[in-house]
Every structure is written in C-alpha cells, then in structure tokens.
Amino acid sequence: MLSYKKHTALNFSSFIAGRISFRSKRTFSKLIVRIAIAGITLGLGVMILSLAIIRGFKAEILEKVRGFDGDITVIKYDLNASYENSPFIRADTFETSVKKSAAVEYAVPFATKPGIIKANNEIEGVLLKGVDKTYNWRFLKNNMVAGRVVNFADTTESKRELMVSQTLANRLKLKLGDNILMYFVQQPLRRRPFKIVGIFETSIEDIDKIYVIGDLALIKRLNDWAPNQIGGYEIRIADFNKVDEVSHFVDNNLPPRLKYTTVFENFPMIFEWLPLLDVNARVMLVLMLAVAVINMISALLIMILERTSMIGIFKAMGATNWNIQRIFLYNAAYIIGIGLILGNILGLGLSLLQSKTHIFKLDASSYYMPFVPIKLNWFDIVGLNIGTMIICLLVLTIPSMLVAKISPVKAIQYK
Known part of the structure; x- marks a missing residue:
C-alpha cells in the first residue's frame, strides 16, 4: 500500500x-x-x-617545445655557457640502455654551432642545429611550410642542405632552392655555401628566430671533431607525465662528465x-x-x-x-x-x-x-x-x- x-x-x-x-x-x-x-x-x-x-x-x-628539443637533453658537464656544444665521445653503453627502455621513444645525437647567414644583402645571426640520419623528423614534417627535410642519402649534398624557419626566410628574403653563405666565427674564419631545401614554422619565437637545421657531419668537420664525437643527445619519452621518473633513470645511467636538462629548464617561460x-x-x-x-x-x-x-x-x-x-x-x-x-x-x-x-x-x-x-x-x-x-x-x-x-x-x- x-x-x-x-x-x-x-x-x-x-x-x-x-x-x-x-x-x-x-x-x-x-x-x-x-x-x-x-x-x-x-x-x-x-x-x-x-x-x-x-x-x-x-x-x-x-x-x-617537446617536438623540437625533446624532453631531456644530455650534454657535457663543464662551464661552457655558449651556444656551441662542448664535444664528447658517444657513450655506446648509455645509448643502448636508454634506447632499450620502454619509457623512451627515441634518443638521437645532435650538436649546435652559431653562425651568420648572409643573403640578399641581409645578415642574420643563427644557431645551426646539426642532426644525423637517425633524427626523428615527425615534428618538423608536421610544421613544414614548404620543401622537405634534409636528405642524408648523398653525404656530400646533405652537408650543403639547410632548413630555415619562415621567420628567417622572411627576414632574409629567402625561398626554396636559394643558395646562401653562412659564416662561422672561429680561427680561421670558415665560410660554407648552403642550399635552402625546407622552410618550417613552429610559431615558437625562441625557435623560429634563431634555429636552422643542417647536417651534424658538417659541424664535426668545422670543429675538427673525431667521427665518434657529438654535442649531445636529444631524448623523447613516451609518456610526458613521467619526465621526472625517466630523468632519474637517465641520471643513473649517465657516464661521468655528462649532465642532463629537461624541457622545463630549456623553456621556463612557457x-x-x-x-x-x-x-x-x-x-x-x-x-x-x-x-x-x-x-x-x-x-x-x-x-x-x-x-x-x-x-x-x-x-x-x-x-x-x-x-x-x-x-x-x-x-x-x-x-x-x-x-x-x-x-x-x-x-x-x-x-x-x-x-x-x-x-x-x-x-x-x-x-x-x-x-x-x-x-x-x-x-x-x-x-x-x-x-x-x-x-x-x-x-x-x-x-x-x-x-x-x-x-x-x-x-x-x-x-
């Protein structure tokens, strides 16, 4: 009822x-x-x-920010505060242990070297980021405005291929296929010709205003490095929420005289x-x-x-x-x-x-x-x-x- x-x-x-x-x-x-x-x-x-x-x-x-610089960067531990990396011999044991980890998506070598581009009566200071054929191009391909990435099939030609940002291309009045000269301030002064094969745009001002992408082998030759020397490792992890956890893993496996920085330290403002x-x-x-x-x-x-x-x-x-x-x-x-x-x-x-x-x-x-x-x-x-x-x-x-x-x-x- x-x-x-x-x-x-x-x-x-x-x-x-x-x-x-x-x-x-x-x-x-x-x-x-x-x-x-x-x-x-x-x-x-x-x-x-x-x-x-x-x-x-x-x-x-x-x-x-992750796509261009990775989540963790490994460089030599010294007092060098310049844009140019200090070289170190590739750590094969470290590379193997990191690449075997399921938490790591990839780990690739790189080096950076400042230079000055002269083109169309314009001059601009840039930072050349050198990579090799193992580099992961996914991010740059997704942000391409025109052209293609550096081709490592022909070793001679790849040393002359260069990718620039849309910002730099506008400033220097560059377009695909243009030939330019880049000067590297060292003793003696080095000058190298390049051909623009790709134009990208990340919309991150700190990246687009300064970086150009080229062959790591060219930087080795300019700096008279040994074939097994590099400027650092760029590491991308599978789950970004585990950056701290993977950082500790990387730190525990690092050889002496190497240090790591995370993307948080590289882009603090963001x-x-x-x-x-x-x-x-x-x-x-x-x-x-x-x-x-x-x-x-x-x-x-x-x-x-x-x-x-x-x-x-x-x-x-x-x-x-x-x-x-x-x-x-x-x-x-x-x-x-x-x-x-x-x-x-x-x-x-x-x-x-x-x-x-x-x-x-x-x-x-x-x-x-x-x-x-x-x-x-x-x-x-x-x-x-x-x-x-x-x-x-x-x-x-x-x-x-x-x-x-x-x-x-x-x-x-x-x-």
Missing part, C-alpha cells in the same frame, strides 16, 4: 511538472522556460568550448605560463555555472509565484509540501535536461567546426600558434553534464522550499 502511494505521488508530480513545463498556455511561463533553457545551453556550451580550447592550447604548445591556463579555465567554469544556476533559481521562483493559486488548491486537496516541491524540481530537471542537450550540440558543434576549419585565427607571435586549437576530452564533457545537472538540482531545492510557506487559504485567494 505504501509503495502504491509513493508511486502515485511520483506520477502525480511528474504529470503536473510536464503539464506546466511544456503544455502551459501561459505566455509568461513559456518565456521563462525558454530563457532558462537558453541559459543552461549557453552555459554548458561555453564550458565545453572553454575546456576544449584550454586543453588544445596546452597540448599544442607542449608538442611544439612552463610558467601554462598553469595560468588552468586558472583561467576554473574561473570560466565557476562563472558560467553561477550564471546558469542564478538563471534557473530566478526561473523557478517566478514559476512558483505564478502558480501560487495552483499550489493552494493542491494543498487543500491533500498534497504534501514535498509532493508539490517535486513538481517544481521535476520541472527544473526537464528544463535542465533540454538545456544540456542543446548545450552539448552548441559546444561540440563549435569545437568540431573550429577543429576542422580553423576559422578562428590567433596572432602566432603572442599565442605560439596561428589558430585556436581544440582538444575534446569525453571525460570532461560527461563530467560537465553530470556536474551541471547535480549542482543545479541541489541548489534549486532551496527556492522550492518556498512551497512550504504558502498557505492554502491565502493561495486560493491569490490572483
């Missing part, structure tokens, strides 16, 4: 809620419902889009800026959720006051305060549900549109990329939907308690 009464009460509350939500003939009620739905829609849509943009920013920037994005995301979520909740509270209060006479009649017929409260909570749940559906369509729609078309552009010099990046995370989307529904319903229990304050006699007389 008790179960039947509960079921009847639930059906009663649900039925009345449906009637006053979607079948109401009152123009003002319909307007309030539509405004409430619009508030939830915009709130959830903006929250989904904001998180997708924040995650996209972090992923893109992280990939740019990694100080990235956490601020999380703060912005939290502020945005709180503000949008507050707007949605306030909007729903206002709508619910107005609907309760508008239905004062109906509440009085139901109370006079024996309905409990909780039965009537449930009517308005069901009503709110219907409105929130529709708002969530439309909010998902809005947020996901705009995210997918931007992801496919890159219609919204950015100033690459300020934001490290030319367009607004998007990265959707289904855990975020589910969490936002569930969180919005629960928080709104919990908060709305407070205004629904206004029902208990309404007297049946006064309510029936209320117009």
Whole structure:
C-alpha cells in the first residue's frame, strides 16, 4: 500500500511538472522556460568550448617545445655557457640502455654551432642545429611550410642542405632552392655555401628566430671533431607525465662528465605560463555555472509565484509540501535536461567546426600558434553534464522550499 502511494505521488508530480513545463498556455511561463533553457545551453556550451580550447592550447604548445628539443637533453658537464656544444665521445653503453627502455621513444645525437647567414644583402645571426640520419623528423614534417627535410642519402649534398624557419626566410628574403653563405666565427674564419631545401614554422619565437637545421657531419668537420664525437643527445619519452621518473633513470645511467636538462629548464617561460591556463579555465567554469544556476533559481521562483493559486488548491486537496516541491524540481530537471542537450550540440558543434576549419585565427607571435586549437576530452564533457545537472538540482531545492510557506487559504485567494 505504501509503495502504491509513493508511486502515485511520483506520477502525480511528474504529470503536473510536464503539464506546466511544456503544455502551459501561459505566455509568461513559456518565456521563462525558454530563457532558462537558453541559459543552461549557453552555459554548458561555453564550458565545453572553454575546456576544449584550454586543453588544445596546452597540448599544442607542449608538442611544439617537446617536438623540437625533446624532453631531456644530455650534454657535457663543464662551464661552457655558449651556444656551441662542448664535444664528447658517444657513450655506446648509455645509448643502448636508454634506447632499450620502454619509457623512451627515441634518443638521437645532435650538436649546435652559431653562425651568420648572409643573403640578399641581409645578415642574420643563427644557431645551426646539426642532426644525423637517425633524427626523428615527425615534428618538423608536421610544421613544414614548404620543401622537405634534409636528405642524408648523398653525404656530400646533405652537408650543403639547410632548413630555415619562415621567420628567417622572411627576414632574409629567402625561398626554396636559394643558395646562401653562412659564416662561422672561429680561427680561421670558415665560410660554407648552403642550399635552402625546407622552410618550417613552429610559431615558437625562441625557435623560429634563431634555429636552422643542417647536417651534424658538417659541424664535426668545422670543429675538427673525431667521427665518434657529438654535442649531445636529444631524448623523447613516451609518456610526458613521467619526465621526472625517466630523468632519474637517465641520471643513473649517465657516464661521468655528462649532465642532463629537461624541457622545463630549456623553456621556463612557457612552463610558467601554462598553469595560468588552468586558472583561467576554473574561473570560466565557476562563472558560467553561477550564471546558469542564478538563471534557473530566478526561473523557478517566478514559476512558483505564478502558480501560487495552483499550489493552494493542491494543498487543500491533500498534497504534501514535498509532493508539490517535486513538481517544481521535476520541472527544473526537464528544463535542465533540454538545456544540456542543446548545450552539448552548441559546444561540440563549435569545437568540431573550429577543429576542422580553423576559422578562428590567433596572432602566432603572442599565442605560439596561428589558430585556436581544440582538444575534446569525453571525460570532461560527461563530467560537465553530470556536474551541471547535480549542482543545479541541489541548489534549486532551496527556492522550492518556498512551497512550504504558502498557505492554502491565502493561495486560493491569490490572483
């Protein structure tokens, strides 16, 4: 019997809620419902889009700094503070142990050497990064503007091939196929001809303004290094969240007189800026959720006051305060549900549109990329939907308690 009464009460509350939500003939009620739905829609849509943009920013920037410099760099441990690496003999045992580790994606040798490019009556100081045929070109290929990467098939020609950034190409008025001269300040002064075979753009100012990519063998020859000498190792790990763990592994296997630095030390400004994005995301979520909740509270209060006479009649017929409260909570749940559906369509729609078309552009010099990046995370989307529904319903229990304050006699007389 008790179960039947509960079921009847639930059906009663649900039925009345449906009637006053979607079948109401009152123009003002319909307007309030539509405004409430619009508030939830915009709130959830903006929250989904904001998180997708924040995650996209972090992923893109992280990939740019990791892609060019790796996660861990190993160089000689000395007092050399210049741009030119101090040479050391390749550590075969270290290389083998690192490459065998499942946590390491790759470990490749490199060296850097400062130089001066002279072309089209323009002069620019650059830093030549020398790599060999084992270098992982994935990042640079993904950021190519024109041309190709250095080809190591022909040893003689590869020493003359050079990749420059779009920034340097614009400054020096260079294009694919141009021949240039690069001067290396040493005793005696060395001059080498190069051919531009590729133009890349990472949108990271510290990289694009200074770096050019060439053959490691050329740097060895200029510095009179032995064939088995290099300037350092560039190590990329499989899971970036394990940088500290892998760093300890690298440190434990390092030969004497070698040291390591992580990407955090190489690009400190960027990694100080990235956490601020999380703060912005939290502020945005709180503000949008507050707007949605306030909007729903206002709508619910107005609907309760508008239905004062109906509440009085139901109370006079024996309905409990909780039965009537449930009517308005069901009503709110219907409105929130529709708002969530439309909010998902809005947020996901705009995210997918931007992801496919890159219609919204950015100033690459300020934001490290030319367009607004998007990265959707289904855990975020589910969490936002569930969180919005629960928080709104919990908060709305407070205004629904206004029902208990309404007297049946006064309510029936209320117009």
